[in-house]
Amino acid sequence: MPRLTDYSSYADAQEYANSSALWELFDGDKEHLNIAHESITRHADGSGRAAVRIAHSDGRDEILSFDTLSAGAARFAHWLDDNGIRPGERIAFMLEPSLPFYVCLFGAMQTGAISVPLFTLFGPDALRLRIDDCKPSILITNAEKAELAGQIDGLRVVVADDSLLEEITKYPDTYAPKTKANDLAVFQYTSGTTRELPAAVKHTHKAIVTLMFAALYGTGIRPEDEFFCPSSPAWGHGLWHGTLAPLALGVTTGTFAGRFDATRLMKALQDYKITNMSAAATHYRMMKNTGNADDFSFYFKKLTFTGEPIDPATLEFIDHYFKVPACSMYGTTEIGVVLVNYPGAEDFQVKPGSLGKPVPGLKLEVQRPDGTPTEAGEVGELMLWRKDHWETTKDRAKLDDEGYLYHCGRADDVIISAGWTMSAVEIEHTMLKHDDVIEVGVIGVPDETRGQVAKAFVISNREPNEEFITELKNFTREKLSQHEFPRHIVFLSELPKTQAGKVHRKVLRDREAANQPAVTN
Template identity: 30%
Template sequence: MASPCWERFYPPGITADFVPARETLSAFFIELVERHGDQIAIDFNDHQISYRQLGALAARLADGLKQRGIGPGDTVALYLPNSPFHPAFFFAVLLAGARVTHLSPLDAVRELAFKCRDSEARLLVALDEPPFADMALRLLGEGAVARLVLCDEAIAFSEQSTPTARSVGPANVECACDLMANTADTLVAAPVAADDVAVLQYTGGTTGEPKAAMLTHGNLTSATRIYQAWFSNDINSGPHAVVLAVLPLFHIMALVSILLRRFADGARLVLLRRFEVTKVLTLISRKRITGFAGVPTMWIAIANHPGVENHDLSSLQRISSGGAPLAVETHERIRSLTGHALRGGWGMTETCAAGTNLPVNMPPGKEGSVGLPLPGIMIDIVDPDQPQRTLAPGDIGEIRISGPNICTSYWRRPAETKASRRGDALLTGDLARMDEDGFIYIVERKKDLIVSSGYNVYPLAIENALLEHPAIAEAVVIGVKDAYRGEAAKAFVVLHPGKAPFSLDELRLFLSDRLGRHEMPQALVFRSDLPKTSVGKYSRKMLRDQDAANGME
């Protein structure tokens, strides 16, 4: 079989037919603890934990879970921010043979309760501080879960070899030190297979109830090894890398491309609970950060931060952005500050984050691309109405993807599973085009498509054009009802500091050689900020809800 056209842009020694080993995450973790030993795995608030210490912590937690009857077939819900307890409990649950489901601190109580019940979580693990503990106790009180473990971060750095139990309240509530009392720190994995479910990862829930992708051990380890292969020749790969982890580990992108991939390399993760621009800039300088992945809002904050030039960013070797387009001005500003171009790619929950990525040797003329299919992954563009028909280069259609990292099912959603599958391939719902070299350009999500006067209008294309305006820092476009056109584009923008507002007619004049008449926004709203998801991506769903609520006032 001939190699795909995009293979010639791959790093040396990497081929498109790469086949990652099928592993369990528990065996994966035990091996990396043994291999990296006393190297620092986590730096959190200047406390450092080695791989060996992390392994011992996870082993004790796993032993405690098993003593409480948690094992194969069970689900444990993690309600944790970027804390050492996240990786410790993540691997502990897997060592016990159970599966993980992640909860977001931005979720409302109804959605948290739904995820706990839908995933059949037997145990909830939460940080022992507001708002996590308060919400966890409420979920317990409402019967969404039967047991709760609260985590005091000081325990993660305890010098005690055998933590002493202490009472924190009702019998069905205990602290992490209770869980670790009278346990062994020997890494032992319960028997599981690569095809067993490791994580029930809920998708964004932008329409209707959220659904959980059933990610197997093999899916997640395959995605990790695919990333490792792709970055094997990258200057910022390997045990010398110091990576700032501010993207939330409960999100699939950070879980796989930062936590799992970087742990596999033996790198050091500098964990940060939340993005604060001054703290991020200080950490990059003080900790000599070599790698940092963010979302557009983070890079905009850095680019616009007063005095950013006074911070030493010279240690950075690789930076990336994803989730939404960035203004050209912001791209160039970050390049001038760091000496590096922002890289990125495309992926989704169902692909364990791995899908495409931009190669180091980017040929000219590929601006706006999300990159090439990663090694071991096959992508083509198909007709959304006839997904068995592959489209020609340049035609817009739906991304169809297959590979060992692709989940095969949604948890308890047989109809949605059937609708999203074509053989061993996943229909992603993302509209895109692929050029003659295999570079992919995302056009839109199918559900966000605007049909205006019978024409397909893509919000992302309008957003990209808006971001070329020198006054616009952020932009989101949604479709709204229009008596004449059926639907029309409505633009919401945030201006750069110090820039003055302008009229809709002035904006249309600027866009006149960038967009077609059918694509022109019919309404313009200036805002101080735009709604975002837990990972910092712009949320059209939240914006539509806010706009509808404002229209009813």
């Protein structure tokens, strides 16, 4: 009997994709389910087939099999039991992708403990906020971070090194999980600043099933793929879409460990002969900025991106070097993926700049402030129908006459100047077309005459001066409109970023509000 993984067309997705068909992809049922079993244990068949390929920033390649991960996770689960860890307790992980990371992550899930992945670049304040919030029984990290973690009173810190891996070898290499589908499995923190605590989104084991809508139609994963996702598994994209989704389908996935280097990434994509990659928009932009793409061969059949829209110059780079369209995958950690471009579907047209169309079974609408639906081309707030009511995504969007949706910025990234509505995202994308603009962030700032005006923060290798500022203003105005350009431009050595790599406009706005000028070149 055909399964959803046997279909690739948009038409088939609309006809066959439903909740019952998703459950057919798993061993578990609506009563008993375990993410670790579905992702690694059931695929461990003694063949040594690769589960994860890790491209380390120092040039090393590490390949971990389903067999190795399944045995290690089972042993670590027994170790947790022996150490008194009980179902529902939190186990935090601050590790780069590695054998200890996956062994500990999946081992904790098997016991019914709740896994809490944490970003390895967190400083003491960011780490303490999250530890105080989730109150883990153990924090598992490396030797380098152990000293930092040890500063938090009452926190038990375990160093995941060769000695820990050696210690757990005395335990059996099989483990029988007893989790229910509705038991909590993961606390996932969204990206944010170290001065405020983003919410922890709480996922049950059943989330692996609903995730398959995004896997099948957002990233287009199918059994024959060679998959790669360079995003950190500390964040939703890297953990759910880059790790759990492909593994649950028995697909080998790849990831990046260490300080990110776009040239190293391209070498890994070549060496692993990757056919399907899902990455942040920033990753594609950084590959473009290296100027080294001519040095590598690529084998892509599907590409997706998330996090923010891709600027036109980067889309041109993707078309030229990767030869397949970059498909947007839109969603948030809180609501999941809701808009996709059905990569691999020959009957679905990918429109550059579009967020695509809803995943099967979802209803979205662009609405005016009064709740009425907008006309084609009219910008409004993107709303999701959920649990018998409309729920805001906090994003602005517009719909075309063929039902494709386009992102028009966060609701708080809209700039209203002298009655005109401008998009910070649109201004950024236009400025990135200039050959001398490497990165840019745009916000609205107060203006006595116009209410607000656009201010751009630019990174460039070109010497900043008044002539360059005027050139950028005219360049943007000519490509957009006479009113839609940054009236203020400053040059920075770096832009504030969220932990997920997106330009952090809120930090820029907070600096302006506090009259704290950024350090300029």
